Amino acid sequence: MLTKELLSYILDIGEQMLVSGAEVNRVEDSISRICKAYDAKRVDVFTITSSIVVSIQLKSGNTLTQTRRVLKYSTDFDKLDRLNNLSYYVCKHTPDAEYLRNEIEKIGITRLYDSVVQYLVYGMIAGSFTIFYGGDLNDVAVSAAIGMILKLAITFIQRVDKNVFFVNILCSFVVGVLGFLLVRIGIGHSFDKIAIGNIMLLIPGLALTNSIRDIISGDTIAGLLRLSEAILVALSISFGFGLVSVFVGGMLK
Numbered sequence: 464m465l466t467k468e469l470l471s472y473i474l475d476i477g478e479q480m481l482v483s484g485a486e487v488n489r490v491e492d493s494i495s496r497i498c499k500a501y502d503a504k505r506v507d508v509f510t511i512t513s514s515i516v517v518s519i520q521l522k523s524g525n526t527l528t529q530t531r532r533v534l535k536y537s538t539d540f541d542k543l544d545r546l547n548n549l550s551y552y553v554c555k556h557t558p559d560a561e562y563l564r565n566e567i568e569k570i571g572i573t574r575l576y577d578s579v580v581q582y583l584v585y586g587m588i589a590g591s592f593t594i595f596y597g598g599d600l601n602d603v604a605v606s607a608a609i610g611m612i613l614k615l616a617i618t619f620i621q622r623v624d625k626n627v628f629f630v631n632i633l634c635s636f637v638v639g640v641l642g643f644l645l646v647r648i649g650i651g652h653s654f655d656k657i658a659i660g661n662i663m664l665l666i667p668g669l670a671l672t673n674s675i676r677d678i679i680s681g682d683t684i685a686g687l688l689r690l691s692e693a694i695l696v697a698l699s700i701s702f703g704f705g706l707v708s709v710f711v712g713g714m715l716k
Contacts, residue, residue, distance in 0.1 A: 465501045465519060467527060472563040473497050474531045476546055476553075477508075477515050479570065482536055483543040486673045487685040490515070493550045500554040511685045512536075512692065535625065538669055545570045585614040585664060593660030598653055605651035606660040609641050613661055628699040631665055635703025638662070643711055658704065665700050667693040 477494045481487070491508040498506040498519055505520040518528040549566055552558075576584075589610025590603040598606065616637045620630050642657040651657050670693040677686030 465498065465503055465521060465527060466560065467529070469501065469560045469563065470498075470517065470519065470527050470529055472560055472567060474515060474517060474529055475567050476550060476563075477510070477517075478531050478533060479567070480543060480546050481510065481512075481515065481533055483539040483546065484536070484669055484673070485543055485546075486680070487511070487677045487682045487689075488680040491682075493547075496554050497550060500557050510682075512688045536670075542570060582611045582614050586610040589613070589660045589664055591660075592663045593656050596656050596659050598656035598660065602651050602653050602656045602660075605642070605645045606657045609638055609645075609657065609661050610664060612641060613638055613664060627696060631696055631699040632703040632706075634665060635662070635700045636706050639704045639707030640710075643707060662700060662704070665696075667696045670696070 473494060476497070477490045480493060481490045487510045490510050494508045494515075494517060495506045498517070502522060503519045504522045507518045509516045513533050515531040515533065516528070517530075518526065520526050549570065553563065586607035587610075590607035593603050593606035613634055616634050617630065620633050624630065638661045639658060642651065642654050642661070645651045646654045646657065670689055674686045674688075674690035674693060677683075677689060680686075
């Protein structure tokens with residue numbers, strides 16, 4: 464039997480799925496299936512990128528409605544996979560609210576990679592894209608070094624301001640200035656190859672992909688909102704590199 468407490472935990476699952484990178488259709492489907500597993504007569508779920516609203520009609524005739532505001536996002540496929548597994552288990556076994564609370568708390572404990580590994584991965588990705596776009600070994604080394612500095616900049620700036628647009632503008636500016644300086648002193652050879660290798664670390668690829676999937680699935684409003692956000696993020700990245708061009712002028716040539 465669904466209760467307010469149980470519905471709150473079900474919303475926790477949906478919210479964490481959305482935050483971790485799930486598309487809107489998956490979130491709505493998971494919430495609906497779980498609620499129906501607990502004998503809900505009717506389930507209405509409305510999800511957009513910043514909000515989840517669930518209204519349930521019980522067989523007793525009572526109605527439960529709860530809403531959840533979503534303020535931040537992160538990409539965590541490991542967490543998403545664990546939430547999916549929990550959803551399947553709940554649909555099959557319908558455990559009590561205490562079990563759901565404990566499992567959500569366990570999943571909520573983020574299992575992060577060591578900081579050194581994160582910096583190395585940033586450098587490896589930046590260097591790999593620089594090779595892909597035609598950079599030489601000097602450019603790869605410079606791009607990898609800037610990629611690790613980019614990770615440091617993201618970590619530091621997010622402590623001051625978590626606004627995604629502000630973070631992307633500043634990080635793009637930092638990457639552009641470093642790339643320009645290292646090319647000017649002769650360590651790097653091609654500024655555009657170095658820059659694009661690091662730009663790929665900031666591109667909102669998951670948001671863009673999910674927006675298209677949401678639109679195709681019929682969630683037009685959510686898809687357009689996510690698409691607009693992805694475009695604004697891309698524009699903020701462009702603006703950051705544009706500031707570099709303004710400051711250095713023709714010296715990039």
